[in-house]
Amino acid sequence: MKVAIIGAGASGLMAAGAISAKGHAVTVFDGNDKCGKKIYITGKGRCNLTNLCDRQTFLENVVRGAKFVQSALSRFSPQDAIDYFENLGLKTKRERGNRIFPVSDKASDVTAALLRSCQNVKFKLNHKVQKIQDGFVVDGESFDRVIIATGGMSYSATGSDGSGYRFAKSFGHSIMEPKAALVPIETGKKFASLEGLSLKNVTLSATANGRVFQEFGEMLFTGNGISGPIVLSLSSFINRDLPKELYLDFKPALSLEKLDARLLREFDNNKNKFLKSVMSALLPHRMIEVFLREVQIEGERRVQSITQKERLQIAKTLKRFTLPVKKLYPIENAVITSGGVCLDEVNPKNMQSKLKEGLYFVGEVLDIDALTGGFNLQIAFATAMAAVSDF
Ligand SMILES: Cc1cc2nc3c(=O)[nH]c(=O)nc-3n(C[C@H](O)[C@H](O)[C@H](O)COP(=O)(O)OP(=O)(O)OC[C@H]3O[C@@H](n4cnc5c(N)ncnc54)[C@H](O)[C@@H]3O)c2cc1C
Numbered sequence: 314m315k316v317a318i319i320g321a322g323a324s325g326l327m328a329a330g331a332i333s334a335k336g337h338a339v340t341v342f343d344g345n346d347k348c349g350k351k352i353y354i355t356g357k358g359r360c361n362l363t364n365l366c367d368r369q370t371f372l373e374n375v376v377r378g379a380k381f382v383q384s385a386l387s388r389f390s391p392q393d394a395i396d397y398f399e400n401l402g403l404k405t406k407r408e409r410g411n412r413i414f415p416v417s418d419k420a421s422d423v424t425a426a427l428l429r430s431c432q433n434v435k436f437k438l439n440h441k442v443q444k445i446q447d448g449f450v451v452d453g454e455s456f457d458r459v460i461i462a463t464g465g466m467s468y469s470a471t472g473s474d475g476s477g478y479r480f481a482k483s484f485g486h487s488i489m490e491p492k493a494a495l496v497p498i499e500t501g502k503k504f505a506s507l508e509g510l511s512l513k514n515v516t517l518s519a520t521a522n523g524r525v526f527q528e529f530g531e532m533l534f535t536g537n538g539i540s541g542p543i544v545l546s547l548s549s550f551i552n553r554d555l556p557k558e559l560y561l562d563f564k565p566a567l568s569l570e571k572l573d574a575r576l577l578r579e580f581d582n583n584k585n586k587f588l589k590s591v592m593s594a595l596l597p598h599r600m601i602e603v604f605l606r607e608v609q610i611e612g613e614r615r616v617q618s619i620t621q622k623e624r625l626q627i628a629k630t631l632k633r634f635t636l637p638v639k640k641l642y643p644i645e646n647a648v649i650t651s652g653g654v655c656l657d658e659v660n661p662k663n664m665q666s667k668l669k670e671g672l673y674f675v676g677e678v679l680d681i682d683a684l685t686g687g688f689n690l691q692i693a694f695a696t697a698m699a700a701v702s703d704f
Pocket residue numbers: 319320321322323324325342343344345348349350351352354355356357360361362363440441442443462463464465467468471472473474475476477647648649675676677678686687688689690691693
């Protein structure tokens with residue numbers, strides 16, 4: 314069988330190697346001059362290729378498409394992905410949170426391993442596919458089947474510019490609106506003095522689609538907003554119903570009452586000190602001025618002059634510091650695209666289009682997205698292998 318794969322990214326390369334191993338003639342098209350350009354930038358150049366957690370935990374990390382992707386994941390699990398790569402000569406290691414990386418810490422080794430599986434695959438690089446006609450004719454060349462593995466539309470310099478959606482539409486598929494996910498958030502207020510400040514063990518929460526979302530961990534102030542792990546995760550849950558405000562809890566381990574008691578202790582022990590210096594027991598130095606401006610209490614007041622009402626106000630603001638939301642950073646800056654080819658129109662067992670026999674969709678072009686931790690690449694690999702099972 315003659316098979317065309319559009320896209321030499323994570324999912325396209327995996328599908329290409331495995332289908333060619335079944336004796337089919339595979340041609341991979343990619344607009345870039347080399348394969349796996351996005352893989353090179355994954356995991357900060359180290360490529361977190363999968364996550365070796367249990368099935369339930371995995372699915373909890375899938376934001377959209379969890380139900381759809383279940384069957385593909387059970388047939389090609391994170392352990393299967395590790396074994397697959399180990400068989401291709403890639404040694405892997407497990408890190409914090411069950412994240413799997415190459416032992417070499419080099420994303421390029423992941424691409425090299427995938428390419429080793431593609432020895433009998435024909436590559437047409439520097440070839441941006443313009444049109445797929447019924448039949449299937451890809452830019453003038455005929456094929457029996459076509460796999461669309463064109464990715465989403467973020468980091469378009471890596472080649473994923475959303476053209477897969479256009480191909481899908483030409484076969485009558487619906488596209489769920491692409492939105493930025495795992496993306497920094499621009500705040501209504503600018504915190505220029507906080508740029509680069511990272512906060513650890515804080516909680517960020519928001520209400521969207523009538524639900525409260527809460528993330529605990531580390532965040533970072535950027536020039537015009539916020540980023541870091543918990544901000545990226547939260548963005549994936551609120552990107553379709555952007556709230557006006559986010560709430561930052563600096564002391565999630567303490568109830569309001571306990572925090573107030575702690576403040577009372579600090580204040581009692583430091584009666585003659587300035588409020589701003591006592592606050593350094595509770596907040597990073599750079600945060601104090603911004604925080605006190607928010608509660609509208611002078612930092613140069615002696616602690617003994619702070620009233621009970623003001624102290625309670627400080628405690629409440631430590632538990633719920635408001636960050637007004639302006640917008641998400643552009644989709645170009647998103648780690649993943651949420652939205653894509655509508656899952657109702659694709660068979661979850663083999664990723665074949667329900668509208669056009671012989672047409673398949675794999676990877677990020679589908680309306681599936683997950684949190685950080687190796688889940689997105691695992692989904693790209695598992696959906697690719699589901700398609701492979703049909704050959
Ligand atoms: C900065 C960053 C870091 C990330 N880190 C991780 C991580 O550590 N772990 C993780 O699990 N996920 C990570 N991801 C997400 C992960 O990279 C993607 O989910 C994954 O690459 C999707 O694979 P794919 O094969 O669907 O698409 P891609 O890897 O994007 O590949 C699509 C390919 O299709 C080609 N293409 C598109 N249109 C055409 C066309 N018309 N003609 C020809 N070729 C075309 C493109 O050139 C591209 O090579 C990260 C993403 C980013 C942006």
